Amino acid sequence: MHLADGIVTQTAPVLALNVAGLALTGVAYHRAFRRGSEQAAWTGTLGAFALAAQALNVPVWLGTSAHVIGAGLLTLALGPARAIAALCAVLLVQALLLSDGGVTVLGINLLTIAILPALSMHACRRAFGQTLRGLTACAFAGTVIGSLLGSSTLAFVLVEGGQAPPGLTYGLLVGVQTAAGAVEGALTAVAVRLLHGRAPGILTLTPAPLAAQSGQRGGWKVFAVAALAVGALVPFASSAPDALERLVGEERAEPAARSRAALAEESLGATEPQTPPDRP
């Protein structure tokens, strides 16, 4: 689901989503590393787990295979803020070293692959509770909802910035990614059950106050930053038409202006008092 550079044109809605993704990652970064960068060891090593886990492909159907993104397990183990920071590092490495995903659309990739899956998993965890059944249901539902939201956002970006046909794009992307999300959700749920039997402490590693704060005060900041980013970029959409629109507008306005001027001249000529000829 990585979006590469150069496929979409940075129109105002695409740019707004890009900036919103980067801004939300900034908020998550400040929440994850507010006590300094000492926790980078934890975040980085579990980020390496996510990247290594993505190499484990599971054959699905007709030669296709699915792999875990790892956002679900990372969110359950690290909490949403540090999971987003870890996935940000994973996406940076993929974009800069593996050429998988673009740097000019990093905010969009962060939104679709890291932020929306992590936040949906966190919301499901708060909704379903910390029991084994709740964690299993949360692993499945959170992954499916995250895939659904991420693929819908990506389809919106392709329609807005890539002039893709809406019906086909939404149908194909959301359909395929939701099916893949269901497979990944089932894998994550089984992994959570196994993990709960072997090391239940890992699934409750996130300190409660941090989770509570990230869900309450952090939520307002997140929405405030996203609203500011969108609000700051919306005026550019209306006040800066592209060159072609401006040119066509000028060309349409010029004949009208010419015809108005001609009419004015004619009317002036009709009403203009004729000067009497000079008498000799």
Next chain:
Amino acid sequence: MTRASSWLERRSSPAARLLSCLTLVTATALLPLEAHASLALAALFAAVFCFVTRGGHARRLLFAYGAVLVTVTPIALAGPLDGALLRVARAAVCITFAVAFAASLPRSELGSALIALGTPRGIADTVSTLLRQLGELARVGDRLVLARQLRRATGVASMVGVLPSLLLCSVRRAERVELAMNLRGSASAGAGKGARLRLHDAWLLGAVTLLVASFYTLAGSADSDTSDVLRAGLVSSPVRP
């Protein structure tokens, strides 16, 4: 040809290479689709960079081009084909630049290059730790998969069992790494010093600036040509009364 003998690697710092990569990829990605000459020039220079930083690019390039084709297929199926092809071309040039520069950037230098370019310390440290631990965790994952295959466990069930074991191994490793880093004092107090921009990077940054300027000069002239043609067509077309 080994990585150490890469021509670009010997003549520039990692931060300069990373900055050049980001500049060229961003400039190409933001080129208008109508600027055919600029895209052609960018493709030519991307191929040259690929040659200069020669390494095992072919597999990575084919994989990335395939991913782009899959993404653009809906646009080509229902939209205008020429627009889709131009998008593929623009994305392919961006990928070629990225792959060419990535080959000249060793994994161990990415974190320090990010710090030298002003990336927040936490993210850069996370990237450095990730790259240090990735090889070991990948080896552990391979060993786990092999062990399950030797026990005749195949398919989905074997893969699912690998994930918790790998996560447990990662957590144990993370604890050890964190303890070691804390015992050493700071995480990366001196990181980035060796990778920062220097005077001898001026040639690379200057060349990249000239290249980007030429892209946009060509794009500007193409845009004005298009505008002239369009204007002529509109003026010569009969205006309805």
